[in-house]
Amino acid sequence: MSFEGFKVYIPTTGDATLTLTKNGLGINKTTVVRLNRCAYVKILIDYQGRRMAIVETNEDDPAKVDFARNGKIVGLRWNSKDLVSTLCQMNNWSVADGERYTIPGEYSAEDSAMIFNFNQAIKS
Secondary structure, rough: OOOOOOOOOOOOOOEEEEEEOOOOEEEEEEEEEEEEOOOOOEEEEEOOOEEEEEEOOOOOOOEEOOOOHHHHHHHHEEHHHHHHHHHHHHOOOOOOOOOOHHHHHHOOOOOOEEEEHHHEEEEO
């Protein structure tokens, strides 16, 4: 039997999420696994639709951002004040007093992307 067309699937517990706080963005382990523990991603923002996509890319992409180091299956954090500020402005949110927003992600295998819809965010 040939396994052509098959792709490895690594089961994880929990849903893919992005957590926005005043200190940065937390990306959970499920998100990292769904994005194939890739070394680089690019960030795309849909300001009108209030969405953000994290898309697998390669080291030659000028818009690349470091992602999974050494392919490890761990959550990670982006401590970018600029990105936090941009996302807060897009959503008319404040995280200055410790607010925290958890945004569910939906994986698009076709695009090798995790899409976060900020309209579905949960504030805590």
